[in-house]
Amino acid sequence: MVGVVIVSHSQKVAEGIREMALQMSAPEQKIIAAGGMADGGIGTDAFRVSEAIVSADTGDGVAIMVDLGSAVLSTETAFEFLDEELRSKVQIADAPILEGAISAVVEASLGSNLAAVVATAEGARTLNKC
């Protein structure tokens, strides 16, 4: 099953989104929060992201949901720390972090592949709310 990593500047945001996504998930599904800095401060840390990716992978790859700016830069930096095999099956979804994470988790829980999970997450960009 494709894993999902949530990268936010805020630990609380990442964990809160994870909590909401878990409600929609399958029991054995990997959803990992990588929010904030090691000292709890606001920011992103490429090493925390790479560790999260490693623990989210069960062999089918990992879709990564990001918030703003440096979340993308840190995630792409994190890719450099992965072994080549894992690096070939990780992808950032260009999607709103909360809606994207929930869409990704639902798609992954159906057993879809990484490309499908990322595409569904990116589809969340055009979700109408009212």
Added chain:
Amino acid sequence: MSGNLYEVISAVGEMIIGNRQKLTDLDAAIGDGDHGINMARGFEAVKAKLQGMEMESDIGKVLKIVGMTLISSVGGAAGPLYGTAFLRAAAPSQGKTELDTQTIGLMLEAAIAGIKERGKATTGEKTMLDALVPAYEAFQDGANTGKTVTACLELAYEAAQQGVEFTKTIIATKGRASYLGERSRGHQDPGATSSYIMLKALVEYLRR
């Protein structure tokens, strides 16, 4: 360049830490007001990490530690950008205990390529590249005419200063400041300023 490696890094770190407020104020005008806090946190972490390594003379090895530490402690965009820059500069200086103009040129070139790649940015976008790229070009001009390392770094420092001034005249198209569009004009870029400050610290150290 000779001189104590640990002292050089410390001089750069202290000058960044001393400019925490200035960098933060610049970022408050066109960003989220954390660049000084981020950079100071990063160089405080570097200071702690190099504790006990005062005698290490392998320049590449030390720059690699600096890069890794900045990546994990800066927090903002500057973390992966400067972190990648130091990691890339570590490759041409691996195993070296002294630097000549040729090696420094290669280090600057590699660092800038790393920032461009990581940030998907180029000059004219109101970023640190607007200080670093002219600084590198001035350094190379000096090196090509046979100037000393110190003289070349002085040229680089002056070019970086002009680059910082240039950032006031353009609008940001990368990073958080790009959300402001036209309203970013008239302000100097915090990242270009921190790059200039690092070069300033290097030059002042070498002049001592």
